[in-house]
Amino acid sequence: MPIILDIPDEILETLKIPRKRAEEELKKELAFLLYEKDSPSMGLHENYQD
Template sequence: MALSITIPDDVLESAKIPRNELKQELLKEMAFALYSRGITSMGTARKLARIDKWKFLDGLAERGIERHYNEAELKEDTAYANSHK
């Protein structure tokens, strides 16, 4: 499913984002907003933002957004840490 959003020209022009970066920046900000509200998972938000895990985690930190950390991720991280001692 594709979704089109109309943003008034004056709003786009007032954005302090170069035109060629506007679409990517809006997708990224929407992804962070949806993730921060618990509407989407990190994987889905990263897909929407079109960025890798590490850039997404950096973006969360820059915006002061807490990571939604579940038990499965904790087990995975613990196993990784234990295997690299």
């Protein structure tokens, strides 16, 4: 099940990365944040509850 995030242009404009790399970088940042919070990011985690 894909998740689609709609990031407003005014937020994208504040990023300190080239716009063409924004999607890739934001995906990485989200994955790091989820991992840091011990949430499932790359498959199911043993504590994951639907």
